[in-house]
Amino acid sequence: MSSVTDYEAIAAKAAVELEEAPAQEVLRWAAETFGPRFCVTSSMEDAVVAHLASSVFPGVDVVFLDTGYHFAETIGTRDAVAAVMPVNVITLKPLQTVAEQDAQYGPNLHDRDNDLCCALRKVEPLNRGLAAYDAWATGLRRDESPSRANTPVVAWDAKRRKVKIAPIARWTQDDVDAYVAANGVLLNPLLWEGYTSIGCAPLSCTAKPGEGEEGRSGRWAGSGKTECGIHL
């Protein structure tokens, strides 16, 4: 097994070599380099990266964060992915149920301190779950929002001391749509109801974007928050 120092150097080299590589080539490199110590994370907005990864690494672990606040459609998408795709879906849960969190912090923490709520229900569970891996892939894309415009294809995630991979970082929404259409990829049905970015169900966390607004504008709208903390 390579050391963490090796992986930092491996990430730096791959960041240069794979910047222009097709998504499947990036994922093939990840599977060959990290084997079962590599996983894909998915919000279950769509199964694009899970589909890409399973095409080069059947049985790949797909990690999903069940915050306890998801839309039923998101849980349904997760269950459909587990049922029909050659992947191993792993569901991570926060240390506290929503009821336990309400008892400690008061109800609807998402409306009063969304950073704390995300730290408890997203960041901590992911960090705990990723302890089993040396590398993880996400579906981040540069065209999603200004905060994601410089997303590297491969990077050293210094905070978690793991290699972080964004195989579709260079894709546009048109690229995603074309891949979905060509491969019959599972999508969260909320995408047909006007949602363009799907997170937790409270209105303060996920809303439909207004006319002409960018895709992630409905996330924590009006609060100044743009990311849950996982990708910061």
Ligand code: SF4
């Ligand atoms: S997105 Fe909202 S409900 Fe979900 S963890 Fe963050 S603040 Fe809490």
